[in-house]
Amino acid sequence: MGMARTLIRNPSPLPGLGLSLGITIFWLSFIVLIPLSAVFIRSWGGGWDAFWAAAGTPRAIASYKLTFGAALGAAAVNALFGLLIAWVIVRYHFPGKRLFAALIDLPFALPTAVAGIALAALYADTGLIGAQLARLGLAVAYKPTGVVVALIFVGLPFVVRTVEPVLAEVSRETEEAALTLGASRWQTFARVIFPTIAPALATGFALAFARGAGEYGSVIFIAGNMPFESEIAPLLIVTQLEEYDFEGATAIAAVMLVVSFAILMVLNLLQHWQQRRSA
Amino acid sequence: MRRASHLREPAAIKALLTLVALAYVALMLLLPLGAVLSQAFADGWRGWLAAVTEPDARSAIRLTLLVAGISVPLNMIFGIAASWAISKYDFRGKSILITLIELPFSVSPVVSGLVFVLLFGAQGWFGGWLQQHDIEIIFALPGLVLATVFVTFPFVARQLIPLMTAQGRGDEEAALTLGASGWQTFWHVTLPNIRFGLLYGVLLCNARAMGEFGAVSVVSGHIRGETNTMPLHVEVLYNEYNFIAAFAVASLLALLAVVTLALKSALEWRYRAAIAARS
Amino acid sequence: MSIRIENVSKNFSAFAALNQVSLEIRDGEFAALLGPSGSGKTTLLRIIAGLEVPESGEVWFGRKNVTEAAAASRGIGFVFQHYALFGHMTVAENIGFGLTVMPRASRPSKKDILLRTNELLDLVQLPGIGGRYPSELSGGQRQRVALARALARRPRILLLDEPFGALDAKVRRELRGALRTIHDELGLTSIFVTHDHEEAFTLADRVAILNHGQVEQFEKPKRIMQDPASDFVRSFLA
Numbered sequence: 001m002g003m004a005r006t007l008i009r010n011p012s013p014l015p016g017l018g019l020s021l022g023i024t025i026f027w028l029s030f031i032v033l034i035p036l037s038a039v040f041i042r043s044w045g046g047g048w049d050a051f052w053a054a055a056g057t058p059r060a061i062a063s064y065k066l067t068f069g070a071a072l073g074a075a076a077v078n079a080l081f082g083l084l085i086a087w088v089i090v091r092y093h094f095p096g097k098r099l100f101a102a103l104i105d106l107p108f109a110l111p112t113a114v115a116g117i118a119l120a121a122l123y124a125d126t127g128l129i130g131a132q133l134a135r136l137g138l139a140v141a142y143k144p145t146g147v148v149v150a151l152i153f154v155g156l157p158f159v160v161r162t163v164e165p166v167l168a169e170v171s172r173e174t175e176e177a178a179l180t181l182g183a184s185r186w187q188t189f190a191r192v193i194f195p196t197i198a199p200a201l202a203t204g205f206a207l208a209f210a211r212g213a214g215e216y217g218s219v220i221f222i223a224g225n226m227p228f229e230s231e232i233a234p235l236l237i238v239t240q241l242e243e244y245d246f247e248g249a250t251a252i253a254a255v256m257l258v259v260s261f262a263i264l265m266v267l268n269l270l271q272h273w274q275q276r277r278s279a
Numbered sequence: 280m281r282r283a284s285h286l287r288e289p290a291a292i293k294a295l296l297t298l299v300a301l302a303y304v305a306l307m308l309l310l311p312l313g314a315v316l317s318q319a320f321a322d323g324w325r326g327w328l329a330a331v332t333e334p335d336a337r338s339a340i341r342l343t344l345l346v347a348g349i350s351v352p353l354n355m356i357f358g359i360a361a362s363w364a365i366s367k368y369d370f371r372g373k374s375i376l377i378t379l380i381e382l383p384f385s386v387s388p389v390v391s392g393l394v395f396v397l398l399f400g401a402q403g404w405f406g407g408w409l410q411q412h413d414i415e416i417i418f419a420l421p422g423l424v425l426a427t428v429f430v431t432f433p434f435v436a437r438q439l440i441p442l443m444t445a446q447g448r449g450d451e452e453a454a455l456t457l458g459a460s461g462w463q464t465f466w467h468v469t470l471p472n473i474r475f476g477l478l479y480g481v482l483l484c485n486a487r488a489m490g491e492f493g494a495v496s497v498v499s500g501h502i503r504g505e506t507n508t509m510p511l512h513v514e515v516l517y518n519e520y521n522f523i524a525a526f527a528v529a530s531l532l533a534l535l536a537v538v539t540l541a542l543k544s545a546l547e548w549r550y551r552a553a554i555a556a557r558s
Numbered sequence: 559m560s561i562r563i564e565n566v567s568k569n570f571s572a573f574a575a576l577n578q579v580s581l582e583i584r585d586g587e588f589a590a591l592l593g594p595s596g597s598g599k600t601t602l603l604r605i606i607a608g609l610e611v612p613e614s615g616e617v618w619f620g621r622k623n624v625t626e627a628a629a630a631s632r633g634i635g636f637v638f639q640h641y642a643l644f645g646h647m648t649v650a651e652n653i654g655f656g657l658t659v660m661p662r663a664s665r666p667s668k669k670d671i672l673l674r675t676n677e678l679l680d681l682v683q684l685p686g687i688g689g690r691y692p693s694e695l696s697g698g699q700r701q702r703v704a705l706a707r708a709l710a711r712r713p714r715i716l717l718l719d720e721p722f723g724a725l726d727a728k729v730r731r732e733l734r735g736a737l738r739t740i741h742d743e744l745g746l747t748s749i750f751v752t753h754d755h756e757e758a759f760t761l762a763d764r765v766a767i768l769n770h771g772q773v774e775q776f777e778k779p780k781r782i783m784q785d786p787a788s789d790f791v792r793s794f795l796a
Contacts, residue, residue: 012367012368012369012448013452013455014367014368014448014451014452014455014461014464015461016363016367016461016465017364017367017368019360020360020361020363020364021360021364021368021370023356023357023360023361024357024360024361024364024365024376024380027357027360027361028361028376028379028380031425031428031429031432032379032382032383032429032432033379034398035394035395035397035398035429036382036386036394038394038397038398038403038404039390039393039394039397042397081300081303084296084299084300084303085300085303085304087296087300088296088297088300092293092296092297094297098544098548100300100301100304101544102540102541102543102544103304103308103309103540104304104308105540105543106308106312106536106540107308108483108486109483109486109490109535109536109537109539109540109543110311110312110490110532110533110536111489111490111491111492111509111510111529111532111535111536112388112490112492112493112510113490113492113510113511113513113514113529113532114315114490114510114513114529114532114533114536115311117315117513117517117525117526117529118311118312118314118315118318118529119311121314121318121522121526122310122311122314127314128310128314129306129310152307153307153308153311156307156308171640171642173638173639173640173642174642174644176609176629176636176638176642177636177638177642177643177644177704177707178644178655178659179609179629179630180607180608180609180629180630180634180635180636180708181630181655181656181659181707181708181710181711182630182631182656182659182660182711183630183655183656183659184630184659185288187659191655191659192644195644195646195647196644196645196646198646210385213387214385214386214387214388214389214390215387215388215493216387216388216389216492216493216496217388217492217493217496217510221514221517234387234388234389234390234493235389237387237389237390237393237497238389238496238497241393241396241497244402246397246402249393250393250397253387253389253390253393253394256386256387256390257386257390260385260386260387261385263385264378264382264385268378276691276693
């Protein structure tokens with residue numbers, strides 16, 4: 001671990017740096033870095049034209065529009081209801097609150113395939129919700145709306161869990177200060193509380209969007225999966241793999257990865273914003 | 280008793296917000312969970328039992344336990360090593376290392392499976408060599424393990440890094456000055472300090488490992504009775520319109536989710552400070 | 559404006575925070591509420607501000623009964639122990655906040671708000687820092703900004719809850735002087751809460767000593783020193 005030694009800032013008396021950092025870097029490279037780089041090396045092998053010929057087919061572009069559009073829509077719904085739920089959990093007391101709060105993490109714990117078939121059963125036109133919607137002339141299952149419904153399900157906890165701790169830390173003094181300065185309850189929310197939690201809300205939105213854009217299991221059962229209409233990009237990757245179209249699958253995967261990295265950068269910026277706000 | 284109402288919304292608004300939040304969670308989260316159970320027992324107790332004990336289902340359960348049984352300990356060792364290196368020493372590039380460890384969370388599960396097909400599949404970089412030596416990775420257990428390790432990679436490390444950073448290295452230094460060896464220090468000082476945080480991370484890691492769908496779907500090949508984990512078995516049954524069996528197997532996974540949530544909440548209530556480092 | 563407190567009582571669960579407290583503060587007076595923690599001094603200040611409502615008793619500002627009035631409408635300025643500045647707003651936005659939340663009809667123009675903000679920054683001797691964020695200021699600077707913010711709507715009454723509690727000794731002394739000067743210049747009626755008797759005695763015209771939710775003595779500092787009204791006062795000052 002000669003290299004590790006030169007990177008150390010303060011030598012520590014604790015043993016095990018070489019071993020632990022060695023395991024970390026080896027395992028990280030073997031499981032994450034080398035496999036991910038394979039996507040870029042494979043998809044860039046033929047240059048930009050070949051890449052775009054595979055990644056930019058009309059069917060692929062239709063799938064990006066659906067995937068990112070549905071992820072945006074679902075993240076927006078989750079931002080609204082996630083804020084409401086976080087507010088209720090932090091501010092109010094009611095019987096069964098602990099159970100309610102624990103239930104919010106269900107989408108983290110419930111396997112996506114299970115969520116997928118459950119949502120499909122509920123929203124199909126014979127299902128409990130689908131039948132009611134059908135009476136109003138609305139179809140959700142096997143339509144793009146079905147994708148949004150599935151992504152709302154998987155994304156909800158991200159917003160609640162990022163907003164909750166920040167909302168809990170808005171000090172009572174700060175709110176009282178707004179009050180003694182003459183602000184109404186609504187002005188206090190809009191001008192003092194909301195701007196304080198806005199970075200966390202944006203972070204939750206970005207996390208829900210990232211999760212939604214990559215989501216597969218909960219979507220494919222309810223989406224209908226019609227090319228150009230209700231086919232998400234991850235499904236198109238799977239379909240092309242099954243047809244031995246490695247170039248197509250890899251190119252779309254590269255596009256998805258670039259979007260993931262962009263979101264990671266946005267999340268980093270949001271974190272700086274958050275830190276500056278907490279005076 | 281009269282109370283100042285300055286920091287509270289009017290009771291009507293409070294009740295309205297709480298009711299909307301409760302109704303939304305009931306509709307979006309509780310109903311899908313209920314749907315799984317009601318469909319699973321649509322044919323009664325016997326139908327459920329038959330579906331979860333038929334040979335393919337039993338093989339799927341065995342495979343799921345095996346994959347999780349290999350992947351979770353691997354990530355546990357990695358998670359401890361990574362958090363030890365990151366929390367106990369000062370070195371350059373630490374924040375990049377943390378970002379890279381969390382990277383798998385923002386990658387689509389489908390892409391997480393695809394990367395191993397690109398490396399080890401028949402068309403992959405090492406495909407030819409593996410074939411010559413008669414080693415099966417893709418469409419076999421090693422592929423399932425690799426994909427599962429990838430998607431569950433950050434869980435343990437992410438839980439332990441902030442916890443161990445907050446704990447600092449004072450306890451370990453004290454043990455060393457008292458003559459303990461590095462390993463003795465780890466076993467008798469560090470591990471007891473982090474045990475609840477570790478348990479918490481392992482719990483979440485395990486839930487995801489057993490429930491993973493997208494990533495294992497790409498590398499499994501869907502060979503019935505051989506490479507189908509429980510979530511994949513659910514998909515196969517569902518696509519064969521064998522809904523009751525699909526929901527019966529899904530109900531086992533839903534049970535796993537509920538147990539995970541219950542344990543997670545119990546840990547959060549009892550050992551909040553021992554799990555998460557909050558500033 | 560004078561402040562009159564009549565037979566005010568307040569309980570928190572079973573514990574009596576204030577028990578039949580009466581107190582009258584004259585127009586233009588600078589009064590201190592002094593006592594150990596749990597004596598009810600902060601509760602009394604918060605009742606005067608409208609942040610708590612008493613179970614019984616009345617609060618009068620001049621000839622107006624404000625017992626039931628909302629904090630926002632009482633025309634007070636309140637300074638908090640931990641500053642309570644809004645972290646996402648600049649110093650100028652913090653100071654101008656009270657003016658910008660006024661009803662549109664009576665709200666000053668943007669230009670007037672800016673002028674008033676600068677005037678207040680001069681008053682607290684921090685000219686030119688309006689563009690900074692609270693996180694960029696020292697503790698003493700933050701409390702000066704909080705004071706300027708509390709004065710923006712020209713309150714006649716200034717209430718301060720342990721305003722120097724979080725500051726070191728040197729900054730405390732500087733701020734005490736500045737506060738007394740501002741009180742005199744603007745002709746305010748001020749009440750501040752403290753558990754530090756040296757601070758109360760050097761700064762206030764009269765000091766109310768509280769213990770177990772009751773006022774033990776309310777006199778000029780000199781009188782209290784010469785003639786402590788009870789054993790508690792004697793031992794508290796020792």
